[in-house]
Amino acid sequence: MKHVDVVVIGGGLLGCFAARNLCRWNLHIALLEAREDVCTGISRANTAIVYPGYDHKPGSLKAELCVRANARFDALCRELDLPFSRCGSLMLSFGEKADAVLKKKYENGLSLGVPGLRLLSGEEAQGMEPALAEGVTSALYAPTAGTVNPWELGIAACESAVANGAELCLNTRVLGIGRSLEGYRIETDRGLFSCRAVVNCAGLSADRVQELLFPAAVHIAPDAADYLILDKAAENKPTHIIQYEPEDGGKGLSAVPTVEGSLLLGPSERENEVDFAVSAEGLSFVRERAARVLPGLDLRDTIRSFAAVRPNPRRSDGSSIGSFVIEHPDPGFWSLIGIKTPGLTCADELGRHLADQVASFLNAGVNETFDGHRSGVKKMRGMSREQRNAAIRENPDCGEVLCCCEDVTRAEALEAIRRGATTLDGVKRRVGAGMGRCQGSRCQQKLIALLAQELGVSEAAICKDGAGSEILGSRRYEN
Amino acid sequence: MKTELLIIGAGAAGMAAALSAWEAGCRDILLVDRRDRPGGILPQCLHKGFGLACFGTELTGPSYAEQLAQRLKITNVRLALGTEVLAIDADKTALLSDRYGLTELHFDRLILASGCREKSIGALPVAGTRPAGIFTAGQAQEMMNLRGQDPGNEILILGSGDLGLIMARQLVLAGKHVIAVVEKEAHYGGLARNFRRCIEPYRIPLLVRTTVTEIHGHGRISGVTLRRLDSGEEEQISCDTLITALGLIPERELVRKLGDPDWLFLAGNCRRVHDLVDSAVAEAERIGKEATR
Known part of the structure; x- marks a missing residue:
């Protein structure tokens, strides 16, 4: 049995940030993740927007955390050494009804103190963003909106937590929770943990994890959504995040110019689906909306489509809940159940919020040695010629481009593996290899060899992501 | 660094263009490729059926590549393998990366023979x-x-x-x-x-x-x-x-933003997708000469 102060269940964005913020206190923390890597569930597929916060009810936790989190986002990404693009957002209306919705959002935003909000005329919006369709009647401009790579953020938080003493336990699935003398006993497929407090960030399973010991008043009704990614070379991409508020009140569309330079389009919405499987209807919906709002896009520039799952919190009577749900069924037990938009924006704030409560319950002292700075993988792509040349002189692997679409070198892939990537997707999420227009068809085979060599296993054992996703057949050809 | 003629891609088209430019009198040619062997995709095409028009017999991909590579060896065309071209600038410079460092290469003319994806x-x-x-x-x-x-x-x-x-x-x-x-x-x-x-x-x-x-x-x-x-x-x-x-899809990403300057030539599958290597080679030979004039 392993004894720690706090067990954090779930290594998604929220769990990683909860663990990182718990490290600000003198606590021994274990972060349990059922899968082979962190950020493989909800965190790996979403709209990647850092919201300005004008949408939420004044006085709600969402409103408070979102506006504050947005203001702190530059500092957070500087501290964690990852790219953040504060590109601003334009929410578009094409008629009177949606104009009124935008005006309400604008006023709500003002009352929440969202900085820089402006209501623009259609001409003004088109002046800012020439790629927009004709007929925009008004637009809500939020200069503080931005975008970040969600899994890069989560992985950075996890690395920061581990650097500050948190213990990361991968491939560790929670099977049962009971009481112990200290507080709680967590039974996993990798042994027992005993702890004084539990922070449950189990994402889509958070309600079921809480029910291992306590009843849950809130349940998760997942729904799925589909997205498209257009190549960074696509023409007529917007430079702001474009959000479309349809006149009929239906589902809109977001177009996000990502930090990698591609364009993310979506989401569609499908109720009651748990599967990360793309639907044909969802794809046509996104394509149709994109063509309507950004008619200059050529959707043949699509390089990938994917599905996301969102954890909608529901009360036992089935009614949906608009606010963040933090269940606290026992003095030492907290559950984040059904944290959806703006969960990415608020991940650090939620983690801080929880960590403070846990620390106060455990009477923990401040960890004076906490250092929030984390260094990201040195990416050749963003370097000046001088820097890049110096890097190659120091390490020849920096000169060998492995993924030619995204300009990722052998040195970066090796560093991803050194930092814990054991799968192709693990490397992709850490350094971007295989994310570009050829979708890994030119680098995957090299990465398989590199992973096998570094991990000391056969190439046939290398997986795309989780167990059972072996990429190669079993037979080896001899040349 | 400087070269008269830079050729990107040492596949069939790139090698053929280099050979014909050499024969047309160009004596300062650099042929670069990201792979560690010349031939482009030919070395992975183990089947027969290449070269009826050019060599009068059916060769496998590797032997087709070998034929061209052998002919290149008796020229002074410089071959830089394991070299990625990161960028081409409008002022006729290429940025090359290999395990020794980054090189800014000035060229007079460029033949892009980067194939397709x-x-x-x-x-x-x-x-x-x-x-x-x-x-x-x-x-x-x-x-x-x-x-x-x-x-x-x-x-x-x-x-x-x-x-x-x-x-x-x-x-x-x-x-x-x-x-x-x-x-x-x-x-x-x-x-x-x-x-x-x-x-x-x-x-x-x-x-x-x-x-x-x-x-x-x-x-x-x-x-x-x-x-x-x-x-x-x-x-x-x-x-x-x-x-x-x-x-x-013809791979022209490197020159996408350059328009159509008079120093830029396309050869092989990045120009148009060919059914036969022989036809890519024939076209590349013509372009190698053109780029030398």
Whole structure:
């Protein structure tokens, strides 16, 4: 049995940030993740927007955390050494009804103190963003909106937590929770943990994890959504995040110019689906909306489509809940159940919020040695010629481009593996290899060899992501 | 660093362009390639059928590449392998990266012979999951023939261009079960010769007017949904591997923003997709001369 102060269940964005913020206190923390890597569930597929916060009810936790989190986002990404693009957002209306919705959002935003909000005329919006369709009647401009790579953020938080003493336990699935003398006993497929407090960030399973010991008043009704990614070379991409508020009140569309330079389009919405499987209807919906709002896009520039799952919190009577749900069924037990938009924006704030409560319950002292700075993988792509040349002189692997679409070198892939990537997707999420227009068809085979060599296993054992996703057949050809 | 003629890509077209430029009198030629051997994709094309027009006999890909490489050896064309071209600037400089450092290379004229890339399944509006076990045909060919990597056992091939047909045969010969080659058009896409040689003798089913609409499987691919385009009928079939031959896209990313300056020439498959290496070579020879004038 392993004894720690706090067990954090779930290594998604929220769990990683909860663990990182718990490290600000003198606590021994274990972060349990059922899968082979962190950020493989909800965190790996979403709209990647850092919201300005004008949408939420004044006085709600969402409103408070979102506006504050947005203001702190530059500092957070500087501290964690990852790219953040504060590109601003334009929410578009094409008629009177949606104009009124935008005006309400604008006023709500003002009352929440969202900085820089402006209501623009259609001409003004088109002046800012020439790629927009004709007929925009008004637009809500939020200069503080931005975008970040969600899994890069989560992985950075996890690395920061581990650097500050948190213990990361991968491939560790929670099977049962009971009481112990200290507080709680967590039974996993990798042994027992005993702890004084539990922070449950189990994402889509958070309600079921809480029910291992306590009843849950809130349940998760997942729904799925589909997205498209257009190549960074696509023409007529917007430079702001474009959000479309349809006149009929239906589902809109977001177009996000990502930090990698591609364009993310979506989401569609499908109720009651748990599967990360793309639907044909969802794809046509996104394509149709994109063509309507950004008619200059050529959707043949699509390089990938994917599905996301969102954890909608529901009360036992089935009614949906608009606010963040933090269940606290026992003095030492907290559950984040059904944290959806703006969960990415608020991940650090939620983690801080929880960590403070846990620390106060455990009477923990401040960890004076906490250092929030984390260094990201040195990416050749963003370097000046001088820097890049110096890097190659120091390490020849920096000169060998492995993924030619995204300009990722052998040195970066090796560093991803050194930092814990054991799968192709693990490397992709850490350094971007295989994310570009050829979708890994030119680098995957090299990465398989590199992973096998570094991990000391056969190439046939290398997986795309989780167990059972072996990429190669079993037979080896001899040349 | 400076060179008169820079050629990017040491595949068939790049080597042929270099040879003809040399013969036309250009004495300062640098040929660069990201791979660690010349030949482009030829070394992974182990089958015969190349070179009837140029060499009067049917060669395999590796021997075709070898023929050109041997001829290059008796010239002073400099060959820089393992070298990635990161950028081409309008002021006629190329930024090269290799394991020794970054080089800014000034050139007078440039022949881009960067070939093509394969369209990946991500570009299609296909529903379902995104599991392991999906490869492009060229990727599978490289895996099997150059890396000793096995793509899988129960294989469906989507797309009946030459690469799809040739891979179907190779997979059968490697003891794999090729369930079918699926083609959305009414007729296979590749050359009749390849259909006769690769599909007919092995009785590999060709399903025309058919496409894949959904991918199934968690972890590894477990099957796909096929749709008959004429009847709309759908059928789910099991497979553990999907190989896509969806077409080739000329790789011109490096010069996309440059317009059409008089110092830039395109040769081979990045200019237009050729059915035969011989025709890419013939065209490249013409362009090598043109770039030397």
